[in-house]
Every structure is written in C-alpha cells, then in structure tokens.
Amino acid sequence: MRILLSTIGSRGDVQPMVALASRLKALGQEVHLCVPPDFRDWIEGLGMPVTPIGPELRPTGKANPAASLPTPEQRRRMMEGTVAAQFETIGAAARGCDVIVGATALQLAAPSVAEHLGIPYVFAAYCPAVLPSPHHAPPVLAMLGDTPASAPGDYREHWARDAQRWNDHWSSLINPFRASLGLAPVGDVRGHILTGRPWLAADPVLAPWPEPADPAVFQTGAWLLPDERPLSxxxxxxxxxxxxxxxxxxxxxxxxxxxxxxxxxxxxxxxxxxxxxxxxxxxxxxxxxxxxxxxxxxxxxxxxxxxxxxxxxxxxxxxxxxxxxxxxxxxxxxxxxxxxxxxxxxxxxxxxxxxxxxxxxxxxxxxxxxxxxxxxxxxxxxxxxxVRDDGAQTAARDVMATAQRKSG
Missing domain, CATH: 3.40.50.2000 (Glycogen Phosphorylase B;)
Incomplete structure (x- = not known):
C-alpha cells in the first residue's frame, strides 16, 4: 500500500505527519511525504521519501520591519501560484498512491487530486477550532475578536460567513484546475477541503471535540513523534x-x-x-x-x-x-x-x-x-x-483500513 501525506506549514504542521508516516512505515506501508523544502533533509534522514512543495518557509520566521504588505494584486498572484503549485506537485506525487492524507486547511489541491485518481482522501486537523461547530468561532474570526454579541455560544452564523470567505478567496482559482481534470466545480470550498468526516488529531483531554457523540468527526488523539535524542x-x-x-x-x-x-x-x-x-x-x-x-x-x-x-x-x-x-x-x-x-x-x-x-x-x-x-x-x-500517546498508531490503522475498503 502506498500512502501520500501532504501538509504545508511550519514544523508544527509537519511533525505530526512525520509521526503518522513513521507508524505507517513500521506497519509495513510505503509512505511518501509532500512538505515544504525546509524539512526534506530531516525526513529523508528518517528513511522516508519527500517531494518538496512551495518555497522555503524558514526566512518568514524573522520579522522584517522594512517589508511592506503585499498589494491586493500581489496577494492574488501569490494565491494563484499556490494553487497551481499544489495541483502540479501533489498531482505528480500522488500517482500510484492508494490514499492521500492532508493536514492543515490549505490543502487546496489534494482532495481534487484524490477525486481525479479515484482514491480516498482524509483530512486531519490538529485543533478542534479548525473544524466547524456551533460551540466555537472560526479561528480567523476569533483571532480578530469578531464574535457574535447576540447569541453567545452559538457560532453558526460566523461559520456560514467563514464558508463564504473561503468561496470568495479560492473557488475561482480551484475550479479551473478541476475542470482541466474533468471534475465538476465545487460550490463549498471549505467543505470540499475538510470533507464530510474530518479527523481530529488532538488529545481528547487537552482538546476534546465539543460534541463527543458526533459521528462526523473522528478524534484519533494527537500524532506524536517519539524522540530519543539526548540533551547536549x-x-x-x-x-x-x-x-x-x-x-x-x-x-x-x-x-x-x-x-x-x-x-x-x-x-x-x-x-x-x-x-x-x-x-x-x-x-x-x-x-x-x-x-x-x-x-x-x-x-x-x-x-x-x-x-x-x-x-x-x-x-x-x-x-x-x-x-x-x-x-x-x-x-x-x-x-x-x-x-x-x-x-x-x-x-x-x-x-x-x-x-x-x-x-x-x-x-x-x-x-x-x-x-x-x-x-x-x-x-x-x-x-x-x-495525555495519550497512541494517536498516530490509531490513525495509521484507520488510514490502512480506509484504503483497503476502497480497494475492496
């Protein structure tokens, strides 16, 4: 079985995927990771192949007071470049795979690539706040302090606005690539990326899903990579x-x-x-x-x-x-x-x-x-x-089961 794990972001986005990849490899599966180039040497040193995607991210860690914010046109070109790079890179890396696992919400191409190839796609979030629920605000709106005053504790309206924001930003960029693959356009970009049954790779004590009986979210536990390195x-x-x-x-x-x-x-x-x-x-x-x-x-x-x-x-x-x-x-x-x-x-x-x-x-x-x-x-x-340490093991077995159900 060949499994592609795809994520875009910093070390905190990549390391859980490496934990999952390590567990899958230990179970005898062939894994391939699609991650930013900053992490290629580290992951390949663990014996797992990498397809780098996007630019190096490390330079963004240092603040540059002289840097100006991009103009709307520059931002639009950056978004177009991101979508194009994902469809090209993930599309090539996914050939011959049996399942794709994507983490972080900017998986703009992975679900379409999986659909085109006829293989399962699994989306995983590392935090409950990333997934829609009436019990918490969308993370971007919470960051801006934009919470409803009239209905405390019910955030449905804010999640609806969040879905519209996703459509406004990305639908016109994603759908032409889907058309080139012979796929129908998507009308709900956020739902398309998160899927109808996202996985929550977070510890249930630290970060419980607010509706534990909700079958639409599968909480695996956090994906932790064991570390045996001695301190200096x-x-x-x-x-x-x-x-x-x-x-x-x-x-x-x-x-x-x-x-x-x-x-x-x-x-x-x-x-x-x-x-x-x-x-x-x-x-x-x-x-x-x-x-x-x-x-x-x-x-x-x-x-x-x-x-x-x-x-x-x-x-x-x-x-x-x-x-x-x-x-x-x-x-x-x-x-x-x-x-x-x-x-x-x-x-x-x-x-x-x-x-x-x-x-x-x-x-x-x-x-x-x-x-x-x-x-x-x-x-x-x-x-x-x-705090549990078996989340990656749980997820690895379910990734394998997901691929086997499809092939069966």
Missing amino acids: EELEAFLAAGEPPVYFGFGSIRAPQGLGEVMVRAARALARRAIISRGWADLSPVDDAPDCLAIHEVNQQALFKRVAAVVHHGGAGTTTAAARAGAPQVIIPQSYDQLYWAQRVRQLGIGAAHAPGAPTSESLTSALGEALHGDVAARARSIAPT
Whole structure:
C-alpha cells in the first residue's frame, strides 16, 4: 500500500505527519511525504521519501520591519501560484498512491487530486477550532475578536460567513484546475477541503471535540513523534547548575520584536533562570550572564520534564508536549488556533493565557508568576498521565483500513 501525506506549514504542521508516516512505515506501508523544502533533509534522514512543495518557509520566521504588505494584486498572484503549485506537485506525487492524507486547511489541491485518481482522501486537523461547530468561532474570526454579541455560544452564523470567505478567496482559482481534470466545480470550498468526516488529531483531554457523540468527526488523539535524542552536554550542565529553569520558545513562527529580552527580564523578575530556544525567529538572551542559555532545536519531550515552566506561542505540538511532561505553561498566542490552546490551558488550570500579541516584561512576569503557582504546577502534573500517546498508531490503522475498503 502506498500512502501520500501532504501538509504545508511550519514544523508544527509537519511533525505530526512525520509521526503518522513513521507508524505507517513500521506497519509495513510505503509512505511518501509532500512538505515544504525546509524539512526534506530531516525526513529523508528518517528513511522516508519527500517531494518538496512551495518555497522555503524558514526566512518568514524573522520579522522584517522594512517589508511592506503585499498589494491586493500581489496577494492574488501569490494565491494563484499556490494553487497551481499544489495541483502540479501533489498531482505528480500522488500517482500510484492508494490514499492521500492532508493536514492543515490549505490543502487546496489534494482532495481534487484524490477525486481525479479515484482514491480516498482524509483530512486531519490538529485543533478542534479548525473544524466547524456551533460551540466555537472560526479561528480567523476569533483571532480578530469578531464574535457574535447576540447569541453567545452559538457560532453558526460566523461559520456560514467563514464558508463564504473561503468561496470568495479560492473557488475561482480551484475550479479551473478541476475542470482541466474533468471534475465538476465545487460550490463549498471549505467543505470540499475538510470533507464530510474530518479527523481530529488532538488529545481528547487537552482538546476534546465539543460534541463527543458526533459521528462526523473522528478524534484519533494527537500524532506524536517519539524522540530519543539526548540533551547536549552544555544543556545538561546548565540544568544541573541550579533550580529548574523556565523554557522560552516560539518554534518556527515569527516572534514580536525584542521578545528575547522581554523573556529574560520576566524570568529574572521572578528569580528564575532561563533557557531561550532560538527557533526560526533567532531569539537570544540580552547578555552572556550565566543564568541564561540559548539553544537550538531540542528534544522537548526530555527537556520539558526538567523545567519549571514552558512559555511558548501555543502551537498544538508544544502545548501537548508540555502537558505530557507535566510542566505548567504560559501561552502567548499570535494567530489562528493558538488562541484556542491558550484558552484550554487556562480552563484546565495547567497554565496561564497571556493576551494575544507582543508581551511586555511586566505582562509576561505576571503570567509566568501565575503559571509557577504551586496549585497550577500540581494540576499540570496531575493532567500529564492522562495525555495519550497512541494517536498516530490509531490513525495509521484507520488510514490502512480506509484504503483497503476502497480497494475492496
């Protein structure tokens, strides 16, 4: 059986697919990944073939104050280029495949390619907020603070507007390619991408689907990639030199200007040592004092068990890793589903939700002090054993079953 896994985005979008690919490979399946070129060497080093799609994304992690926003015409040309590249690249990579699994909502071509080839297509979301439900707002609208005032808790109208936005942006770009493949036009682009039965690759304790009896959503659990890498000698020495430090990191997304300095000041205000993960934004401490250490990509599963708290942007992967390690969290959401994860950490009592955007030293000190409170730390430790690690295994078996049902 040959399976194509396709995603477009940062490390947080790609790593769960690598976890699923690894489980499928262990079950004797042939896997192929279609991901941004930034991750090709890493994945091929794991023994799995890659077809790169789109441009390198790492340069987008650094803020460029001189950069201007694209004009509407430039944005339109970028969207046209994205759709064309996806149809060409995924179309070629999918030849000979038995099923396509797509993650992230910008799978603009994968469902059409699967339809053209007559093979199943599975869509997976890493966060409940990505999938339509009357119980939460669409992530883009939630990010803008655009929530209904007249009917709290019922977001049907906002999801209808979200569907129209998808159609307005993408239908005129996708449908000509579908016509070239002999396919009928789609009138509901979002529904076409998400399918009638999307998968939710998120932990049911951290991120439960709000309607657990809903057969339209299949919650597999989070897709976690085991990490056996040792920590570096430098990091081990730093950890051994004092009380558990606070970990700060923004992963592979853009960080607000001056965030490294704000992080270090917040840690020092609470008499804590700091580990700064440089990430794609190249965060760094303000000085060379011995109470701070800057690191590159690291085994979070090992490190998070040895820190006092984890301060991060609120990606699904980092949130889950910190929760599994029993580390209290501070989430500083910047966009999209990160607001959901911040709210969940606060609701579960395992950390603090900072306001969206750029923190100040004072605001981050306050949030970190809240997360370091004894009750919060105890709650984080109590939640840790309930976070499952078998989501990728569950998904792998269902991917195989989906392909077998089609071939049978």
